[in-house]
Amino acid sequence: MTDNMHRLQSEFQTFLFSGRNEQELQTRIAESNDIPATARLAVYRNAYYIRLQEALAHDFPTLLAVAGDARFGKLSARFIRANPSRHPSLRDFGRALPGWLREGEEGDLAEVAALEWAVLEAFDAADHTPVAAEALAQVPPEEWEYLGFDFHPSVSLLKVSCNVRECWSVVRNDKGAVPALRDTEEERLVVWRAACGPAVQAIEPALFSALLGLKDGRRFGECCLQLAEQTSAEQAPAIAAQALALACNSGWITHIQHDTDQT
């Protein structure tokens, strides 16, 4: 019943994506006002790319600053061609960008995009009330082994191997020219939504490992065993407890699962 509309929209979309069927589509355009069909269609094709490029520039300002206008323009155009939007809102268009960069020719920029996407996700993640830091103190010591933890939806854990946090901070706080991207010692980052907005904090590797395990759903005892392989059986519980205290004090934990929750 809508065959004609379907065919027309397919042709129009092909034109927006690639422009390769322009001559064929031109024959579908009504003549009026002595304005050539090519000028009419160009408005739509240009707007398509400009709108998506602007959305990426808006959501990845550090990536834009680090890459520079020319490189950002080329990589965003390639990304747009390779990843047509599958979301009703432009807010979600850049979701695939960090992974696309990691797997492609622009891998050096992937960590920048990953950090910026984590920040964006933190900005409008679901609202959950963190547990009070004291809640942990009320759990009897013999129950700790079986405790699990729900993290606030805004929390992301990232490992980076270049000065991404420095670049992000310069751009975020409008502190002038962004430094060049350079390799650094591996840094472990927590991204979350603090009271004043998205925040990024570097933490010790051992604490990061503990948080990663807990966030992945491991019980406290399992997390200690895993940490013991990286540190020692003596150090592991203290490190895990320190990580947990940091998480609770920072508002990253929204629910403590007791052993009885497992059923």
Add this chain to the structure above:
Amino acid sequence: MTQRVGTGFGLGLRPPFYQAAAAGEIPVDWFELISENFMVAGGNPLRILDAVAERYPLALHGVSMNLGGTDPLDKDYLQRLKALVVRVNPVRVSDHLCWTRHGGHHLHDLLPLPYTEEAVSHVAQRIGIVQDVLQRRILIENVSSYAEFSQSSINESAFLAAVAEAADCHILLDVNNIVVSAHNHGFNAEAYLQDIPFDRVQQIHLAGHTVNEPLLIDTHDHPIADPVWELYRQTLHHLGAVPTMIERDDNIPPLTELLTELDEARQISQRALAA
């Protein structure tokens, strides 16, 4: 006289105005917001939304409903819109008479439809589905266009009227879009109004456009142009009092400048009603 809810003069709620709007400090009668901008899980956008909704009537205006598309309507999108409707109890819910998605891909633009009987029937049926989901009438907006299709059998205004009648929905008449499309396609903007079923018009959009010879482009980044003001005057002679708002999406000036433009709209409306 046609019953219209939430008459008065509003602005599009845009990020530079979020804090002032949330504090109730902006002297407007209502705000229109872009529905998709608030289809998020939480955080500051929803805090702003709730605060603004406490202080002003809101209209929800969508850009991705894809009423004219041939992809199935996005049920998840409609449920998220419905949740937003429940959350803010808007005075109006609107989207565009166009297509925005095909083959699962969103184009993020308001793309033109052929003005055919096939399209009237197809779009009207989809509006019916949306209205059933939302349990309310929606408004459909005429879009600016830069191309029309040779297969069209009626003109744009007749198409808009036919869809609204067939779907039994309301109309959001964008006066700037009429001016832009009239220029681009060489039709008479005043004649356009003659086709409009005025009792279905529940809201008016005003906006600025860019002159990019030989075309006008609907950019929402300039003050409202004189031909748009003039057509607004003529529209109000037909319509009487209609909720009117200004869309400004780019090159956003200080709020006082937009409020001055809104005052102009208010004065035009008062003069039209007094005449």
